[in-house]
Amino acid sequence: MSTPTSWDRDPIKAFREFVATTAFAETGRRLPADGTLRIPSAASAKIYNFMFANVAGWMIEQGLTFSTVTHADLARFIGRTTKGKLILNSKIAYRYLRLLERCYEHLDVNPNPAQLAILHIDRAHMTRDDAGRTLSDEQLVRFFAALPAEAPQRRTSTPFEGWKRRRDRAMQVVMALAGLRVSEAIGLLMSEIGRQQALDGSIVLTITPDEKHDTSHEHTITLPRDGADELLPWLAERETLAIPGQFVFPANAAGARMTRKTVYVQMRATFERAGMDLARSGGRTLRNTFAKQQLDNGASPDDLKDVLGLALERSAADYKLTRVKPDPGANTDDKG
Structure with missing residues (x-):
């Protein structure tokens, strides 16, 4: 190696x-x-x-x-x-x-x-080749509506058939509602999931650099009820499946780490089902959308630095200036 x-x-x-x-x-x-x-x-x-x-x-x-x-x-x-x-x-x-x-x-x-x-x-x-694209509210609704569905039941099916679809669904929802990078999602550990739901149904995720190559700083993020409602049933199913290891979203029943390619392919399929442009569809678009929502809700660059786990307040300010841009196809098709 x-x-x-x-x-x-x-x-x-x-x-x-x-x-x-x-x-x-x-x-x-x-x-x-x-x-x-x-x-x-x-x-x-x-x-x-x-x-x-x-x-x-x-x-x-x-x-x-x-x-x-x-x-x-x-x-x-x-x-x-x-x-x-x-x-x-x-x-x-x-x-x-x-x-x-x-x-x-x-x-x-x-x-x-x-x-x-x-x-x-x-x-x-600096001219960035991958200027940040975000989803409009309508596009985000379409994305959620296009998430992987339950596998169709067959006479010979087992109770756990289609578990990977449910894994992918939960992972994509968490990425969208918690602003996680792809590396943070595939490296998310069981120990990083808060064990108690707040009164509003949210749970806290504590993101650490462990198993995540490009996570610069440990940070916490509140996953709202909609995200918790997808994540917690998946965690219960994961436990029932007796999948070993610490990865929240394992690649297989042996508990191996997922690859970025797998995430990109599955996420691309969601964007395609949603009828959006595939030119830039991916985790970056979801993260940009999350960041824009934070800014629209009044977050400062320092606040954004904390929730995104960025190294510097300046990098959060740059995010506001150069990465988060309106999707030029907000009323038609899209990607990111």
Whole structure:
């Protein structure tokens, strides 16, 4: 298994091997329409390799290694100038950092130095390729109406047939109503679920970095009654199924961890059933929608930082300015 230090001796070779695998595709922000992960084309791989070689060469010049470079070092890389002008414009700089973020994400490095560099640079002047899309109230209703349904009963069916559909349904509701990242949902642990419902029917989730690669800070979030009404029956069924382990939403009866690909495919199917555009359908859209609701209800950047588990108040302010944008197709079809 690759580790950050295993990339130090020959980072260019390590990256070249990484980019030629579906593991690289797993770190992408978008899933192909058919849900199949594919390695980059030869032309794309050539560009990725060229970019990584540039930053790797700079690291060597600076006496740095892949495993020890910090977000401050990466900020120096993208901030280089010649004759008083930036060598990399903001859009290209972001692409470099995003490429490195994928590498460190693949290697389970937390905190991710490239991700921290993205948080610290002036994103108000940066063009993001994946500007935040949100669902309108009407679209959110359509999304909930399109959630996975019970499996049809057959004469030979067992009492627990279709449990994965009920798992997916509960997980998607929790993601939408608690603003969880995909990594937070698939890494959600039984110990993080509050054991008592409040008088209003809500329960508290305590999200920790455990089993969640890109969760920066521990935080708590209140899951409202509608979410609790989906989650608690699933937890009861999970107990009846005697699924081992701590994952709230396990991949199988053995209690294994779900993959992001599985979540993306199942969520994509919900958006498709809801009749929404699939260009950006996914957990990010649900998280953006949750964040927008918090802001519409008067949350400050500091409040938003807390409920989303962000590292800095500034990153919450940036979220308000650049990530949460009205869905241009609010009255027709959508994604995120």
